[in-house]
Amino acid sequence: MIEIDADRDACVGAGQCAVTAPELFDQNEDDGLVVLLRQPAQGEEEAARKAVSLCPARALLER
Numbered sequence: 747m748i749e750i751d752a753d754r755d756a757c758v759g760a761g762q763c764a765v766t767a768p769e770l771f772d773q774n775e776d777d778g779l780v781v782l783l784r785q786p787a788q789g790e791e792e793a794a795r796k797a798v799s800l801c802p803a804r805a806l807l808e809r
């Protein structure tokens with residue numbers, strides 16, 4: 747099982763993560779910055795890694 751860190755200081759609110767894996771990521775209503783909803787469950791690793799790789803700000807890290 748993988749764990750994801752979301753760095754709100756690095757996030758630029760591009761929203762790729764929320765589009766790619768909406769079950770794991772959302773965007774704050776006010777500032778648009780990433781909200782990590784929960785850690786990936788079994789079977790969600792691929793979507794989580796895809797979101798990490800697509801983040802233009804490198805704000806998502808796999809621990």
Ligand code: SF4
Nearest residue numbers: 757758760761763801
């Ligand atoms: S893809 Fe990256 S920059 Fe865009 S909202 Fe998600 S964490 Fe922030």
